[in-house]
Amino acid sequence: MSQAPIRNFILFLLILTSQFSSFAQESNSIFRHYKEFEKADSNKLFLRFENFNFVKNNEYSGEFTNGATWIGYLATPKLVYYPSSKIRIEAGIHLQKYSGRESFTNTEAAYSINFQASQKSNLILGNLKQDRNHMLSEPMFEPERFFTDQAESGIQWLYKAKRLQFDTWINWEQFILEEDPFQERFTFGISSKYQLNNPSSQNNLSIPVQIIFTHRGGEIDTSDDSVQTIGNFSSGFNFTRKVENSKITSWSFQTLVYYFSDNSSEKDYIFDKGHAFYPQISASTKHSNFTLGYWNAYHFASSKGSELFQCVSYSTPGNYEDRREMTTLKYQYERKINKGIHLGGKLDFYYDLKNSAESYATAIYLRINGDFFLKKIKWN
Known part of the structure; x- marks a missing residue:
C-alpha cells in the first residue's frame, strides 16, 4: 500500500476531530435500534420505523482478508402493541438493500414478543x-x-442490575425439517459485565465476559457435511475513570484475553486451539472516542469475529501464520441531528507488525428511529 492513502487517512481523521466535538464511550454505539420496554404504554398501539443507512469502505492489505465497499440501508417498519404492562408484541418487515442492486438483498418478516419478567429481566x-x-x-x-x-x-434473556449486566441468546440461523439436504446452524452467545465497585464512583473497575459457540449439524437432514462446533471465549478487566471539567469526559484501560477451540468431529481449521491478548487504552469526549490497541494472537480463529484478527487467511485459503501481531487505532463519533436521528462514523487503522502491512476502513452511518402513536386498544 502506498503512503498516500495513509496520509489521506490521517488528514481525514484530523479534519473530523476538529469538526465534531466528541462522543462514543462504548463500542459500536451507533448500532442501536431496539426500543426499551415502556410499562406506561400498556394497551397502546404504535407505528415504529427503524432505518440504518451505511457507507463503509475497507482498504485491507496483506493475505488475511479482502477489502470491500458496503453501501446501502436497512429499513424495518412495524407495528408495536402493548397488550399489558408486561408484554410487547412487534410485527413488520425487515428490508436489506445494497445500492446498485435492482432488488432487495433480503426481505423477511419481523416479529417478536418481549416479556418483562421483572424490572431487571426481559425475555425476548x-x-x-x-x-x-x-x-x-x-x-x-x-x-x-x-x-x-x-x-x-x-x-x-436480558438482565440488568446495579452491578451486573447479562445478555444471553440463541440466534437460529438455519432451521431444518426431515430430510433437508442442508444442516441446521445456530449461534449461542453470552455477553456480561460485572461491576466490582460502586457504579456511581469516579473510578470504575469491571470484568467483562464474552462467550460464543457456533454449531452446524443436525440428525434429521441428509447432508454429508461433518458436525462443526466452534467455541470462542474472552474475559479480562476494564478500568474507567470519569473526568470532570474537561473536554475529555473519561479515559479507560482494558485488557482482554481470548481463547479459541474447534470441537468439530472433523476439524475445519488448520489448528484446533489458540489464544490471544488485546490491551487497549481509550479516551472519550462528549461525542467521540479514540482507542489504541495491541493485538497478539497465537493460532487464534473465530467463526464470527473480524477476519483481520485471525491467524488463518480468508483471502488465500490454506495460508496461515502461527502468530499475528497488530496495532489498532480507532476513532468513532456520533451526533444527534434531531430526536431519533443520529449521524455517526468510524475510522479504523490496522498495522500488521510482522508483515509491515497497513489496512484501514472509513465509514459513515445514519440511524433513524421513530415511534408514532396510533390508538389505544384494550386487550380483552
Whole structure:
C-alpha cells in the first residue's frame, strides 16, 4: 500500500476531530435500534420505523482478508402493541438493500414478543435485540454483521442490575425439517459485565465476559457435511475513570484475553486451539472516542469475529501464520441531528507488525428511529 492513502487517512481523521466535538464511550454505539420496554404504554398501539443507512469502505492489505465497499440501508417498519404492562408484541418487515442492486438483498418478516419478567429481566422470543452487537469485541464478532447478516432470530434473556449486566441468546440461523439436504446452524452467545465497585464512583473497575459457540449439524437432514462446533471465549478487566471539567469526559484501560477451540468431529481449521491478548487504552469526549490497541494472537480463529484478527487467511485459503501481531487505532463519533436521528462514523487503522502491512476502513452511518402513536386498544 502506498503512503498516500495513509496520509489521506490521517488528514481525514484530523479534519473530523476538529469538526465534531466528541462522543462514543462504548463500542459500536451507533448500532442501536431496539426500543426499551415502556410499562406506561400498556394497551397502546404504535407505528415504529427503524432505518440504518451505511457507507463503509475497507482498504485491507496483506493475505488475511479482502477489502470491500458496503453501501446501502436497512429499513424495518412495524407495528408495536402493548397488550399489558408486561408484554410487547412487534410485527413488520425487515428490508436489506445494497445500492446498485435492482432488488432487495433480503426481505423477511419481523416479529417478536418481549416479556418483562421483572424490572431487571426481559425475555425476548423472535427477532432479538442486537444493539451494539451484544457488546462483543471485534475479534469475537465482526461489527459489519449488523448490516450484512440477516436479522437475528431465536430466544434471548436480558438482565440488568446495579452491578451486573447479562445478555444471553440463541440466534437460529438455519432451521431444518426431515430430510433437508442442508444442516441446521445456530449461534449461542453470552455477553456480561460485572461491576466490582460502586457504579456511581469516579473510578470504575469491571470484568467483562464474552462467550460464543457456533454449531452446524443436525440428525434429521441428509447432508454429508461433518458436525462443526466452534467455541470462542474472552474475559479480562476494564478500568474507567470519569473526568470532570474537561473536554475529555473519561479515559479507560482494558485488557482482554481470548481463547479459541474447534470441537468439530472433523476439524475445519488448520489448528484446533489458540489464544490471544488485546490491551487497549481509550479516551472519550462528549461525542467521540479514540482507542489504541495491541493485538497478539497465537493460532487464534473465530467463526464470527473480524477476519483481520485471525491467524488463518480468508483471502488465500490454506495460508496461515502461527502468530499475528497488530496495532489498532480507532476513532468513532456520533451526533444527534434531531430526536431519533443520529449521524455517526468510524475510522479504523490496522498495522500488521510482522508483515509491515497497513489496512484501514472509513465509514459513515445514519440511524433513524421513530415511534408514532396510533390508538389505544384494550386487550380483552
